[in-house]
Amino acid sequence: GAVVSQHPSWVICKSGTSVKIECRSLDFQATTMFWYRQFPKQSLMLMATSNEGSKATYEQGVEKDKFLINHASLTLSTLTVTSAHPEDSSFYICSAREGQGSAFFGQGTRLTVV
Amino acid sequence: QKEVEQNSGPLSVPEGAIASLNCTYSDRVSQSFFWYRQYSGKSPELIMSIYSNGDKEDGRFTAQLNKASQYVSLLIRDSQPSDSATYLCAPWRSGNTGKLIFGQGTTLQVKP
Numbered sequence: 493g494a495v496v497s498q499h500p501s502w503v504i505c506k507s508g509t510s511v512k513i514e515c516r517s518l519d520f521q522a523t524t525m526f527w528y529r530q531f532p533k534q535s536l537m538l539m540a541t542s543n544e545g546s547k548a549t550y551e552q553g554v555e556k557d558k559f560l561i562n563h564a565s566l567t568l569s570t571l572t573v574t575s576a577h578p579e580d581s582s583f584y585i586c587s588a589r590e591g592q593g594s595a596f597f598g599q600g601t602r603l604t605v606v
Numbered sequence: 607q608k609e610v611e612q613n614s615g616p617l618s619v620p621e622g623a624i625a626s627l628n629c630t631y632s633d634r635v636s637q638s639f640f641w642y643r644q645y646s647g648k649s650p651e652l653i654m655s656i657y658s659n660g661d662k663e664d665g666r667f668t669a670q671l672n673k674a675s676q677y678v679s680l681l682i683r684d685s686q687p688s689d690s691a692t693y694l695c696a697p698w699r700s701g702n703t704g705k706l707i708f709g710q711g712t713t714l715q716v717k718p
Binding site: 498524526528534535536538541549585587589592594595596597598599600 | 638640642648649650651652655694696698704705706707708709710711
């Protein structure tokens with residue numbers, strides 16, 4: 493299957509700081525990218541959907557000013573968690589899709605805010 | 607009604623048996639359906655995709671789709687302990703506003 497690279501795989505940050513997570517599609521053009529958050533023993537919760545060159549569409553209850561998503565190119569999307577707090581600690585996963593094809597996931601980023 | 611419903615399990619089967627995982631969805635306009643496997647602490651990996659009613663086989667895996675009943679299933683033949691994971695069903699609603707929503711997943715335990 494296609495390769496989606498997510499970086500970093502884990503990060504620890506201090507409360508109040510911002511963290512940027514990158515998601516790259518290595519061998520295909522990701523017309524659509526998805527960002528998910530997963531808490532322990534829970535399902536993946538869709539945070540937002542982004543199409544290249546367009547503003548992201550956020551799910552209900554997700555603060556767009558706190559979780560900044562940029563999808564400036566067909567191979568790169570970024571999620572920035574601004575002013576992170578301990579309750580933002582979670583497993584963040586991106587997924588990328590080319591056209592109407594299957595969606596492939598990055599390795600995930602485990603964020604711990606202390 | 608939840609958009610995607612799966613029995614959370616755990617579903618326990620002996621090694622070599624057939625594991626049957628079920629999923630129902632609420633959006634009648636969903637066009638594509640995906641099954642992902644997620645090991646604990648890892649991100650999901652794609653196992654199968656199915657787009658038309660009927661069965662689709664790939665190795666030990668068979669996906670079954672019935673759009674009229676809004677039902678999709680995954681059969682795993684000759685289950686192995688390495689198949690122990692959480693299996694996630696995801697229908698895709700096509701179009702520019704399409705998105706991939708997951709059910710809670712079914713945890714499968716294959717016992718040696």
